[in-house]
Amino acid sequence: xxxxxxxxxxxxxxxxxxxxxxxxxxxxxxxxxxxxxxxxxxxxxxxxxxxxxxxxxxxxxxxxxxxxxxxxxxxxxxxxxxxxxxxxxxxxxxxxxxxxxxxxxxxxxxxxxxxxxxxxxxxxxxxxxxxxxxxxxxxxxxxxxxxxxxxxxxxxxxxxxxxxxxxxxxxxxxxxxxxxxxxxxxxxxxxxxxxxxxxxxxxxxxxxxxxxxxxxxxxxxxxxxxxxxxxxxxxxxxxxxxxxxxxxxxxxxxxxxxxxxxxxxxxxxxxxxxxxxxxxxxxxxxxxxxxxxxxxxxxxxxxxxxxxxxxxxxxxxxxxxxxxxxxxxxxxxxxxxxxxxxxxxxxxxxxxxxxxxxxxxxxxxxxxxx
Amino acid sequence: xxxxxxxxxxxxxxxxxxxxxxxxxxxxxxxxxxxxxxxxxxxxxxxxxxxxxxxxxxxxxxxxxxxxxxxxxxxxxxxxxxxxxxxxxxxxxxxxxxxxxxxxxxxxxxxxxxxxxxxxxxxxxxxxxxxxxxxxxxxxxxxxxxxxxxxxxxxxxxxxxxxxxxxxxxxxxxxxxxxxxxxxxxxxxxxxxxxxxxxxxxxxxxxxxxxxxxxxxxxxxxxxxxxxxxxxxxxxxxxxxxxxxxxxxxxxxxxxxxxxxxx
Numbered sequence: 001x002x003x004x005x006x007x008x009x010x011x012x013x014x015x016x017x018x019x020x021x022x023x024x025x026x027x028x029x030x031x032x033x034x035x036x037x038x039x040x041x042x043x044x045x046x047x048x049x050x051x052x053x054x055x056x057x058x059x060x061x062x063x064x065x066x067x068x069x070x071x072x073x074x075x076x077x078x079x080x081x082x083x084x085x086x087x088x089x090x091x092x093x094x095x096x097x098x099x100x101x102x103x104x105x106x107x108x109x110x111x112x113x114x115x116x117x118x119x120x121x122x123x124x125x126x127x128x129x130x131x132x133x134x135x136x137x138x139x140x141x142x143x144x145x146x147x148x149x150x151x152x153x154x155x156x157x158x159x160x161x162x163x164x165x166x167x168x169x170x171x172x173x174x175x176x177x178x179x180x181x182x183x184x185x186x187x188x189x190x191x192x193x194x195x196x197x198x199x200x201x202x203x204x205x206x207x208x209x210x211x212x213x214x215x216x217x218x219x220x221x222x223x224x225x226x227x228x229x230x231x232x233x234x235x236x237x238x239x240x241x242x243x244x245x246x247x248x249x250x251x252x253x254x255x256x257x258x259x260x261x262x263x264x265x266x267x268x269x270x271x272x273x274x275x276x277x278x279x280x281x282x283x284x285x286x287x288x289x290x291x292x293x294x295x296x297x298x299x300x301x302x303x304x305x306x307x308x309x310x311x312x313x314x315x316x317x318x319x320x321x322x323x324x325x326x327x328x329x330x331x332x333x334x335x336x337x338x339x340x341x342x343x344x345x346x347x348x349x350x351x352x353x354x355x356x357x358x359x360x361x362x363x364x365x366x367x368x369x370x
Numbered sequence: 371x372x373x374x375x376x377x378x379x380x381x382x383x384x385x386x387x388x389x390x391x392x393x394x395x396x397x398x399x400x401x402x403x404x405x406x407x408x409x410x411x412x413x414x415x416x417x418x419x420x421x422x423x424x425x426x427x428x429x430x431x432x433x434x435x436x437x438x439x440x441x442x443x444x445x446x447x448x449x450x451x452x453x454x455x456x457x458x459x460x461x462x463x464x465x466x467x468x469x470x471x472x473x474x475x476x477x478x479x480x481x482x483x484x485x486x487x488x489x490x491x492x493x494x495x496x497x498x499x500x501x502x503x504x505x506x507x508x509x510x511x512x513x514x515x516x517x518x519x520x521x522x523x524x525x526x527x528x529x530x531x532x533x534x535x536x537x538x539x540x541x542x543x544x545x546x547x548x549x550x551x552x553x554x555x556x557x558x559x560x561x562x563x564x565x566x567x568x569x570x571x572x573x574x575x576x577x578x579x580x581x582x583x584x585x586x587x588x589x590x591x592x593x594x595x596x597x598x599x600x601x602x603x604x605x606x607x608x609x610x611x612x613x614x615x616x617x618x619x620x621x622x623x624x625x626x627x628x629x630x631x632x633x
Contacts, residue, residue, distance in 0.1 A: 062514030069396030076618040
């Protein structure tokens with residue numbers, strides 16, 4: 001018992017006599033009355049040498065001005081300040097990062113009796129904060145760089161797409177003129193190949209440009225208005241049938257009202273879905289286009305038969321530059337389905353896919369009244 | 371633009387002659403809370419916040435305009451004209467003392483007397499002139515502000531967004547004095563500590579009082595005396611108050627000195 005209480009007295013002497021916290025008091029005029037040994041030790045001075053100075057005399061110039069113009073007024077007005085990061089300017093010229101708290105002790109009449117300051121060493125904490133700030137800065141710089149690179153890349157795609165159009169249209173015009181010449185009959189199959197390939201290429205270029213537009217923020221531009229969509233769809237089917245003379249495309253169109261949409265974009269969507277179905281479907285089986293307007297929805301489906309799309313590929317199907325791995329069939333850039341999904345998006349429609357042993361079916365479903 | 375809103379102008383008092391109080395760097399019109407009421411009986415008291423400080427309209431802050439003390443002086447003239455003030459007794463603390471000097475040079479018709487509390491026309495030592503700080507020290511100050519490594523951003527308003535249920539936080543906000551946007555504080559520090567207004571002093575010819583504190587590290591005695599010498603006929607009062615803010619540390623002594631001068 002006796003030795004226990006001796007120990008606790010020793011302990012409190014140790015804790016209160018040589019604390020790890022700096023203590024300091026000043027009068028209401030701001031002059032230091034008392035400094036504890038810990039703070040005097042940090043300053044590299046004897047406690048007595050510090051009395052009579054102002055607290056700001058212990059600080060580096062930034063803190064000195066901050067204290068006199070901001071912290072002192074704050075103390076006078078709200079009677080305290082908390083957790084302020086400052087720097088001690090020690091006698092040997094070294095600086096020590098600290099956190100300071102202070103409060104004013106007033107008597108019952110509101111007169112200031114003295115002001116108490118506590119000072120904590122905060123070098124590690126400040127280093128940690130500086131490191132965090134630096135990391136944040138570097139991360140932000142990196143992000144800016146990446147954004148710039150991405151922008152240049154997309155601009156490149158857009159410019160490339162645009163510049164490829166002109167020579168291509170020359171090729172198409174020349175092929176068309178050539179096919180009307182006399183005595184050209186033996187060469188017609190070759191000319192047809194040129195024309196088919198050129199229009200396929202035009203499609204690819206359009207896709208690239210739409211991709212760039214969709215990705216560069218402006219998004220696809222659409223002009224939504226009431227449209228006789230059955231005509232548009234039939235025309236789209238006829239056009240693609242010319243490029244695929246050996247294939248059967250069946251159409252089941254059952255629409256009795258105008259649909260609020262962008263005719264050009266829906267033709268593009270159909271063309272992309274059809275090209276996809278013709279490329280991946282079994283060649284000797286027909287591709288079916290089914291369109292209807294009922295129960296408040298306009299629905300357009302493109303159906304082919306053939307090897308089902310593996311379920312692992314389905315979720316990536318509508319991402320740009322996605323191609324079915326390992327299949328050496330006639331493929332594009334992998335943008336067709338991405339653009340189809342973008343067209344669906346700007347029409348507030350849903351584009352879904354189902355695929356099994358019987359059939360692979362892409363369905364565009366759009367509410368008739370938005 | 372509503373100038374009263376821009377500068378959060380607050381008026382009180384029963385008298386006719388206006389006393390216009392201007393606060394310095396680091397705080398807002400609260401700086402005058404212990405002094406201004408003493409003038410309400412005999413004067414019209416006008417308080418305001420510089421754009422960027424206190425409850426001023428932060429959106430009115432323009433870096434270019436406020437990069438010089440002229441921009442602030444123009445605001446003081448605008449406030450005075452907007453309120454229709456004349457024969458103004460201008461009381462400016464710290465850097466605002468120089469704003470008053472510049473305003474009085476630009477619009478001498480508005481002002482009748484100047485009270486400069488802890489004035490300094492230039493904070494940097496140059497030749498025989500002892501401003502109190504070396505160039506290196508002021509650079510260090512500005513760098514400290516730039517990197518905010520002294521945590522000056524604590525002057526920012528507490529974040530109360532996202533806490534709609536905690537109404538007591540709004541109360542805390544009411545009680546937080548001297549709020550400053552850290553970015554504006556940085557620029558204001560630059561304007562305050564790099565401006566040299568020494569040449570504006572000799573053209574002042576209205577009664578002027580200089581209140582010089584003892585042991586003021588921001589505006590030392592030699593600087594107060596410099597201002598006193600350059601303004602012909604000015605009075606200087608050496609105060610017992612220590613530090614840079616006698617308006618807060620020793621309001622009674624401050625009031626007494628100003629009233630004696632005005633009597």
